[in-house]
Amino acid sequence: MSSVFGKPRAGSGPQSAPLEVNLAILGRRGAGKSALTVKFLTRRFISEYDPNLEDTYSSEEIVDHQPVHLRVMDTADLDTPRNCERYLNWAHAFLVVYSIDSRQSFEGGGSYLELLALHAKETQRSYPTLLLGNKLDMTQYRQVTEAEGAALAGRFGCLFFEVSACLDFENVQHVFHEAVREARRELEKNSPARPLFISEERALPHQAPLTARHGLASCTFNTLSTVSLKEMPTVAQAKLVTVKSSRAQSKRKAPTLTLLKGFKIF
Numbered sequence: 001m002s003s004v005f006g007k008p009r010a011g012s013g014p015q016s017a018p019l020e021v022n023l024a025i026l027g028r029r030g031a032g033k034s035a036l037t038v039k040f041l042t043r044r045f046i047s048e049y050d051p052n053l054e055d056t057y058s059s060e061e062i063v064d065h066q067p068v069h070l071r072v073m074d075t076a077d078l079d080t081p082r083n084c085e086r087y088l089n090w091a092h093a094f095l096v097v098y099s100i101d102s103r104q105s106f107e108g109g110g111s112y113l114e115l116l117a118l119h120a121k122e123t124q125r126s127y128p129t130l131l132l133g134n135k136l137d138m139t140q141y142r143q144v145t146e147a148e149g150a151a152l153a154g155r156f157g158c159l160f161f162e163v164s165a166c167l168d169f170e171n172v173q174h175v176f177h178e179a180v181r182e183a184r185r186e187l188e189k190n191s192p193a194r195p196l197f198i199s200e201e202r203a204l205p206h207q208a209p210l211t212a213r214h215g216l217a218s219c220t221f222n223t224l225s226t227v228s229l230k231e232m233p234t235v236a237q238a239k240l241v242t243v244k245s246s247r248a249q250s251k252r253k254a255p256t257l258t259l260l261k262g263f264k265i266f
């Protein structure tokens with residue numbers, strides 16, 4: 001059973017909680033979703049895996065000097081997208097992975113991009129998506145050119161990178177952080193720019209100017225009446241939910257490295 005959290009709020013400002021970003025990794029079986037996820041979380045490459053496992057991992061990251069609480073869902077669909085709501089309704093951004101040595105996996109990546117485009121159309125929102133051509137260390141077996149990858153990404157308006165879970169950690173970290181940046185931009189775009197206030201008309205005796213008391217220098221007020229302000233309650237509070245994934249069995253007992261128990265790490 002996988003435990004994931006409800007879609008959280010975007011944090012901002014130095015004293016607020018870290019920004020929370022949910023990232024789902026999609027792609028056909030064998031593309032390297034788990035290997036990339038584990039490489040990002042542990043800096044190590046896994047060579048053995050259980051293809052039936054799906055889980056969500058948490059990591060505290062610093063991206064551009066900003067703390068981010070990142071949750072990564074390493075999905076495990078069978079051959080085509082299934083029960084997609086579990087990630088479509090949860091993720092702020094998506095990594096679609098294919099393997100450069102498999103045309104089938106590239107076509108699978110295309111199906112996921114189509115699914116995401118449809119979801120964006122239905123919900124009238126945009127979901128930051130990165131297309132990743134994985135297994136760059138296998139260029140001698142390449143079946144998909146870099147230009148084809150870039151063209152597919154261009155068709156769906158997403159960023160494109162070729163990476164390898166076997167090679168440098170920095171390149172893998174870079175694409176995860178790019179996904180966070182994209183998600184952050186989108187969250188900031190959709191979150192209110194300033195706190196919301198309810199105004200109440202009420203007579204108050206002799207008070208200091210509002211701008212001075214509340215630090216709202218940029219707000220203008222009706223000078224004919226006295227206004228008192230109440231901060232609105234937070235619109236959405238993150239809610240803990242438990243999601244059972246389709247063919248997933250959690251290998252997680254504790255939230256740190258034991259969650260990787262199912263993998264052999266070398």
Ligand SMILES: Nc1nc2c(ncn2[C@@H]2O[C@H](COP(=O)(O)OP(=O)(O)OP(=O)(O)O)[C@@H](O)[C@H]2O)c(=O)[nH]1
Pocket residue numbers: 027028029030031032033034035036046047048049050051052053075076077134135136137138163164165166167
């Ligand atoms: N050479 C090479 N092998 C890789 C790379 N990434 C993954 N692999 C191997 O490819 C196989 C599949 O990797 P996984 O990470 O399990 O792929 P997945 O997309 O999670 O597949 P499912 O769990 O079946 O959905 C494994 O044998 C990995 O060791 C890579 O960058 N280079």
